[in-house]
Amino acid sequence: MTAVSKQHDEARILPLLKAGHRVFGENRIQEAALKWPPLRAQFPDTELRLIGPLQSNKAKEAVALFDVIETVDRPKIAAALAREMAEQDRHPRLLVQVNTGEEPQKAGVLPTEADAFIEKCRTEFGLQIDGLMCIPPADDAPAPHFALLAKIAQRCGLRQLSMGMSADYALASQLGATHVRIGTGVFGVRNRR
């Protein structure tokens, strides 16, 4: 389980670390870069996962900070990540985000373009892709989106599925999630912004 600690400060995160939880998700690079280095100094085996949109000009910071980047979704990002991974000799594990609801405002590769994009990541950019991630549309029943993500992963030979949040993680698990991302269910309601 990825504990989504976005918008929660160190004082809220520390008790989880002390209790032994080590996998956390953040959606903004800037926020994570401020909060996590001191926490990680105390808990070096923490796994930090980027679950928010990534701009190619932030690839350097993302590669330096995160252990897993779940939001690879276009060639420009893939190219920037490949370059930075070589430059820094740091190799975060990568997931491709799929926009299963085909929402214009949402990040992620379209389902019809996912296979070709994953192949391009492998052949053109030399990146190993470990799995897929999706955020279903807020107003849709999530099951078909989880099922679609699982289907794409299966036909592309990918094992990891990051899907399911506080409201639907049980369903996501039934449909094959290997990583559920829980914010509210762990930390309570976010109210800082």
Ligand SMILES: *Cc1c(COP(=O)(O)O)cnc(C)c1O
């Ligand atoms: C905030 C966020 C979550 C956690 O959402 P909750 O409903 O609070 O569990 C999961 N995934 C992503 C990508 C998020 O941005």
